[in-house]
Amino acid sequence: MNEGEKLDIIKRRRSVRSFENKPLTPEHGGLLDSLVERMNSTQGPFKAERRLDHIILTALERDRLKVGSYGFITGQQGFLIGICKRKPRPLIDLGHAMEQIVLDLTLEGIGTCWMVSSFKRSAFTDRIELKEGELIAAIIAYGYPRSRPSLYDWVASRMTKSGTRLPWKSLFFKDDFSTPLTEVEDICIDHCLESVRMAPSGENKQPWRALVFEKGIHLYIERVTAYASERHGFDMQYLDMGIAMAHLEAICGEDGTWTFDDPGLKTPNQEYEYIATLNIGT
Template sequence: MTRGLATYLGEERLRAWNEAIADRYSVRSYRKRPVRAEALHRIEGLLAGFSPLCERARGYLVVQDASRIFTGYVGPLGKVTNAPAAVAFAGDFHLPRYMEAIGYLGEGIILEATSLGLATCWMTGSFSKDRVLARVNLPPGWKVIAVTPLGYEAKGTTLGDKALRALLKSDTRKPLSEIVTGLPRPRWPKGLKEAIEAARWAPSAGNAQPWRFRVDRDGVTLSVDTGDVGFDSVKRLSCGIAMLHFEVACSASGIQGSWRFPRPGIPIIAKYRYA
């Protein structure tokens, strides 16, 4: 059981994150302008986590030569250019749910960055782990899973950016009818539709949207769609992102509750039990 996010973040920051959910999108081309020191300071404050759900994960800020972390594949597709800073996300891979923790913590950092006017992009590919490891000091048994560039979006989208967004259908999401089961909509508590919408618009690797929701009288169960749900599955990371979006939007709608975790090894990620 966990306490509500407002306990750790305060109402004002939660409101800013809730707005950032709608404003956020992935940006791969940046201006060379450095990130404001004050914004970096705010991000730094979140790197060690902002609630017990972040415990198995951590962010590492990279400012020196951050752009050199990013590598390209298929020509310009997916390549991050000119990022003045980055955050690398790492987790303790000996523990179950470290991937969910990385998603949850990392998305908090990404929503904070968005609320500060910064652009971001979750990346599990197209970066050099060796170059990250040369810049950060990881505890033994931890590994770097993902990075995000941080900076200001370049004016004018490149053809590569447009092609990638079209390929991944990044501007769309699966309909609610495909990802939600359980109680019919008229029996949902007030604000739940908005919370599920917030989770639905979460970013995911390859825009695969591997989350499924079952709405019951006492709460909402989040599961992985199918297939690979090992502890190392990137689907778990994407579900951690959706958990944060859901919880932030629940707080904004006045739905009180907390996450409960099942025993490891089944496709259920967590259940949000109403208080």
């Protein structure tokens, strides 16, 4: 698959909150198992500890007990459950790993919805053994998308303006933060930046910022403090950063390598934090 096709999958993904009441085919069930296994046996960019559990719902759990999602999400066949410690690097690596699975499922026509807030953590902590210091940071509901979205699906999409993204000039910069970018000539960098811009993020807050330099891209977070901070006892926006890193990797493949040396550039405000550098073709 070339970069343009990979970007198409990233653009095709959207949050699905109403699913067909139909189990995954055995092939898709097998694929999901192997993706979970792959994630649990490999490491992310920061090599931090994180793991994924998988719950397939019975019809009773799904329809009558409305396990996990307060009934906001309908028809989901199960949940992927992301577990890690409440620290930046594990959260970033968890976001990265879970989004890789989201993209693989999107390619197969399987819909997903990330959830950090609108689910009952207790419904999962009853079933999953957590080690000291671990938490369920996020879950992903999955299933085949319904052709007609539910009312909640429609309302949630409207509330988060889910079809919209900030313009390039608010997200991307060249060499320093006083030079906003509106376009680039290099097609690989263009696809990289667009893949970040199209990423899902909690409440569509889009905290990722990218600074393009001669050899690649420095990635930063511009934290939305009121949203991110201690609502669930951890900074949820680190998950968004892991998602952006998964998109950049999907586009760049073997041409990109991560390093983590803060270039020490002056940032526009104190909410900025350096996350990582993607070195391209070096």
